[in-house]
Amino acid sequence: MLGLGTIARKIFGTPNDRKIKAARVIVGKVNALEPEFEKLSDDELIAKTRELQERAKGGASLDDLLPEAFANCREGARRALGLRAFDTQLMGGLFLHQGNISEMKTGEGKTLVATFPAYLNALTGRGVHVVTVNDYLAKRDAEWMSNVFEALGMTCGVIFPNQPDNEKKAAYACDVTYATNNELGFDYLRDNMKSELSQMFQRDHNFAIVDEVDSILIDEARTPLIISGPAADRSDLYVTIDKLIPRLQDDHYTLDEKTRNVTFTDEGNDALEEILHGEGILPQEQSLYAPESTTIVHHVNQGLRAHKLFARDKDYIVRGEEIVLIDEFTGRMMSGRRLSDGLHQAIEAKEGVAIQPENVTLASVTFQNYFRLYDKLSGMTGTALTEAEEFDEIYKLGVVEVPTNRPIxxxxxxxxxxxxxxxxxxxxxxxxxxxxxxxxxxxxxxxxxxxxxxxxxxxxxxxxxxxxxxxxxxxxxxxxxxxxxxxxxxxxxxxxxxxxxxxxxxxxxxxxxxxxxxxxxxxxxxxxxxxxxxxxxxxxxxxxxxxxxxxxxxxxxxxxxxxxxxxxxxxxxxxxxxxxxxxxxxxxxxxxxxxxxxxxxxxxxxxxxxxxxxHPWVNKSLEKAQAKVEGRNFDIRKQLLKFDDVMNDQRKVIFAQRREIMEAQDLSEIVQDMRHQVIDDLVTQYMPPKSYAEQWDTQGLYAACIEHLGIDVPVIDWAAEEGVDDEEIRERLEKAADEFMAAKAAQFGPDAMRNIEKQLLLNTIDGKWREHLLTLEHLRSVVGFRGYAQRDPLNEYKTESFQLFESLLDTLREQVTQQLAQIRPLTEEEQAQMRAQFEAQRAAQLAAAGVAAAPAVAEADAPKEGFVEDDPSTWGEPSRNDACPCGSGKKFKHCHGALN
Structure with a gap:
């Protein structure tokens, strides 16, 4: 007897069948337009693009423009590549435009499919990113498909590693940009470390088409992209610890292959403590469980993981003096990718290659959170249905199985x-x-x-x-x-x-x-x-x-x-x-x-x-085992995402603040608000609300005003006046601090002061954010132990990370206010001293290189040929530190290139 679900599917079709049926109607409209577009000349195809762009800017929806846009794109591809898109390819393009994943079998022409939704969505002028899994495919696809886009009057660019800045900026400015997921993610992080808007590459996160979407959004979802800087070198400790690991016996650790985890047993901890004492790594009086032993325990744990969980020629290969990781899903080398938290160094010690110094995180993002920045996301792959639940839950992406052009x-x-x-x-x-x-x-x-x-x-x-x-x-x-x-x-x-x-x-x-x-x-x-x-x-x-x-x-x-x-x-x-x-x-x-x-x-x-x-039963039991593993991996990714979402919310706030600072012409109001907030906090600290005058710590407030605000004001005398309350003192401090900073701005000049405020704010935010990331890493590594106390680690992490973020904002205000209060213009004597020091260092460097020092350019020089004061187009393209083309002898950034 058939179930109700089976009967319903027989009558109405599956949800996938219904989507295909609806798509066939739209494809029919595109096909009906084909004879009309075949008659257009090459110039008329481009003119059609301009007409569609104007209609898009005029408010026409992309869905209304779709039949004409697809028909124009099909004709452009036919002329440029000699390929006429099949109906199933148009279908795949339609589902991509709708923000779905098109599951298309191998050989169905996914590279061409991407041109249709890319062309349609680029009509808005906001740009489209087509994402590939490696640099070879990004370059190949961009080179191949740029013929189509150029035939339609659109620009097409490609992003690749170590690309010159001017080329990269031009590629991001194109209508359609091909790039790898790694380059897009890293450029996003790099952009949010820049100090000027003009230095940023990415202009918008409008629409992304992700090729091999399952590989990028699922297989690589657990790996964060990290921009890091060098930390203290501890290579000797890695080598020392590595020599101890082979002395451990099987009963000293527990290896769980299902979860890829290895931990010391109680016997292992005792044996380890004895070995460490014997080698003099751990002082005799110090226990392995003492807080001072944290670093050593961390190194030993990473050494054990390197030996027991990572196998040569499976998880990594040794290439010269380098450990190169291998992607477990594609088998490809991941050059430049390193394991974090000292694990890569432990593997280097195990294989006896040069140990690279550990790094500290300067900025990081996961692919999950990077791709969720896009207003619209879509993807293509040959295999997505098995992960449909994850695509829907994490990315709100539906999966549509597109029929093959010919039966399999x-x-x-x-x-x-x-x-x-x-x-x-x-x-x-x-x-x-x-x-x-x-x-x-x-x-x-x-x-x-x-x-x-x-x-x-x-x-x-x-x-x-x-x-x-x-x-x-x-x-x-x-x-x-x-x-x-x-x-x-x-x-x-x-x-x-x-x-x-x-x-x-x-x-x-x-x-x-x-x-x-x-x-x-x-x-x-x-x-x-x-x-x-x-x-x-x-x-x-x-x-x-x-x-x-x-x-x-x-x-x-x-x-x-x-x-x-x-x-x-x-x-x-x-x-x-x-x-x-x-x-x-x-x-x-x-x-x-x-x-x-x-x-x-x-x-x-x-x-x-x-x-x-x-036997078919064997197949079924294996599929069940695979489904269990996939389910477990999904749960791990989901849990990791919950933790990363906490940091992501904070990342968005910090990056938005940085952008606001870079866009602002005048930051004096923001800086003043920070200063007033610091004054508010100081008054609250030393003159608590609802307290009597006798309970006020006016001496402490006086000292704090000198330290944090740079002002020497008679706070003690003010507090002794009859009828003066904390609100009155707050207002007087604000007035005194504002006058002090206004006098300082007059000394520097308004333009210079605005520039100082901008750079100081950005540098302080970046420094505090780096410290915060490190603190969150440490918190995340230990918060799991809260589960033993019947407390939810995720809730604990959310609460504590929010408190840490509030603390970051408080100390940010204090630091900016204090540093601005302490800056002052250099005297002529100090300027002369600095110039002399600089020239001495320069001469020493040149002498070391065997070059005679040229005389310092201090005098004015003749202007560059063709230089016109009021016409920036005649100035050339000097960098900020080059000599100004006007011939003043000053750097460009201090002369005609000064920020207004």
Whole structure:
């Protein structure tokens, strides 16, 4: 008997079916406009963009403009790239515009899909960011799709590491900007460390389209982006501690592989204390539990984690004198990424490479909170449905499964489970040999570099020619993947399966043409292309006849998405193909999640060596295990986000205040409010409300006024006057302090004073925020222990971090007021002294470099050729510290470049 839900779905369709049905109506409108747009000239396509931009500025909604915008974009892409978007691609673009995730299978052309919503949303003039997972894809996609945007009269830029500032600023100013998630996040943090608006790169967080959205918003969500500065060097301690770890025995610690956690047992703590005393690291009279031992305990814990939780060639590789982390989800190297809290240094000590100094956090943000800054967010991937709940709960993103342009013809076989890893690998080699001999290209997925190299050795022994793609061959990734579809090709890939580059049956035509041009530069490119395309058709048909691409996975990943990504490399665009997973009871997932019961069951069945169990029930039980792991990981990310949200609210307040300060022309009112608040606090402290005059501490208030406000006023005499209350004294102090600061502003000059106030405020905010971040890190590392006292760690963290933030704001007011009160213009004598010191240092530096010191430029010089006083366009583009082009001899920032 059918359930009500099943009957309803049969009658009304699933929610996904209803969205697809509604989308088909809009796609029909776009298709109806196609003949009209085909008749437009190239200039008329650009004119159409200008017309749509004007209508968008005039208040027309983007939904109303969508059919025309999509039709214009489709025609622009057809002319620029020779590609006419399928209806399913228009659908994917529509769902992206609506702020959803479009789940589109591999090979469905997601790169082109992004141009439609990007073009439509860029009509508002606020810019669109298209986010990719690595720099290669960002540059490739921007270069490729810029042809489309330029054909439509729009600008397209790309952001990449170590880009010159002027190029980066221009790229962010484009209508559509391609960038990696890392560069966007770091630029956001860098922008909020700048001291002038003109130095900031990002102009708006309007709309982002995130490619491989599951990788960026889920797999990398736990890793914060951190801009840090160097801290004290403690490399000797790491090396000393590292030598002690191998002396620990198995009963000295508990290793939990499910939660990836390792902790000392009571016996371990006692043994450790004894070892530390014996080595002289811990004083004899000092216990391991003493507050003074915190640093040593922290180092020992990180040393233990480095040895027991992090494996070489799986979690990281050693490249020269550097430890390079490996992304557990993509298998790619994460160059420049370091583990925080001293863990990276502990791994460096373990591997005997140079230990880099620890860092202190200057600014940080998680991808979860960075991407939630956008007014509208959307994403594309081949695998998102398994994480639909998380996308909805964290990012308010719906997931829509877009139908494929052609039906999927891939055959997915049931998992084959073997008793031991050896039996499994023997069977895998045999399976690869069979496919290879039949000419069927095979893509083999492994979960670590170590296993990919082990399998590679087995294939070498068996005489099977193959390519290996892991973090060590990172640079050749695109080439190796392009060759993976050739007749009889065997490719071993670590968890990445060539993301961003399609595996085309018979090989990649464009790569073949590039290789031919390199081999014979004199040949005619058109003739070469025609010849290669003709030969490729025969290759493609031969591969199809051999069964298409065979995806063979050597293990199940703890995330179903990673398995689905690998499986999805086969059967693109209706191609034939097959996929199979070969597992053993010794695999990590099977071993950690209940393989004992399965082992007993297989023993009872009397399985012989080399035999596998293949049954749908096995698939279901594995999927349940994977769903459990995914659920647990989601809970961890959700909990981390709750903690990070507390800091994020404070981050937004600080960054908004910084921006307000940079935008303000005159900060005197803000500074005055701070000063009055400090006076208010001082009067409340030394003359408590509802207290008698005899209880006032006027001596303390007098001293505080000199220290904090820089004013020497007769507070004691005022308090002795008849009928004077605390309110009267507050007003007199405010008047005296305001007059004192007004006199100081007159000494400096109004412009200089405004500049001093701005820089002082920004520097003080930055310093206090850095201290606050460090305090929050320490609080977060210990607040978990409050749970033992039956108190909720999150609530404790919220309460204490709010109190710390209030304290930050109080001390900020005090520090700014005190520093402004203490500054004064330098006397001529002091200026001369400083100039002499500077010249002496300069001469010493030049002498050390073997250069003769040039005479200091103090006298006025001739103005730069063509310089016109009232026309800034004739001044060139001097930096703030260059000599002013007017020839005054002053720095530009102190002359014509002075801030007004």
């Amino acid at each position: 013809a891939r055959k997915d076989e049931h998992d084959a489970v073997y008793r031991t890893a050896k039996e499994k690998f023997d069977a895998i080699v045999e399976e690869i040999k069979t496919a290879h001999e039949a000419g069927q290209p095979t893509l083999v997925g492994t979960t670590s570099i170590e296993k990919s190299e082990y399998l590679s050795q087995l294939l070498n022994d068996a005489g099977v020619k193959h390519n290996v793609l892991n973090a060590r061959q990172h640079e050749q990734e695109a080439q190796i993947v392009a060759d993976a579809g050739k007749l009889g090709a065997v490719t071993i890939a670590t968890n990445m399966a060539g993301r961003g580059t399609d595996i085309k049956l018979g090989g990649n035509v464009e790569f073949k043409i590039m290789e031919a041009i390199v081999a014979d530069p004199e040949a005619n490119p058109d003739e070469l292309r025609a010849k290669i395309e003709e030969g490729h058709k025969a290759d493609e048909e031969a591969v199809k006849a051999a069964g298409g691409l065979f995806v063979l996975a050597t293990e199940r990943h703890e995330s179903r998405r990673i398995d689905n990504q690998l499986r999805g490399r086969s059967g693109r665009q209706g191609d034939p193909g097959r996929s199979a997973f070969f597992l053993s009871l010794e695999d990590d997932l099977m071993r950690i999640f209940g393989s004992e019961r399965l082992d007993k069951m297989l023993s009872r069945l009397g399985m012989k060596e080399g035999e596998a169990i293949v």
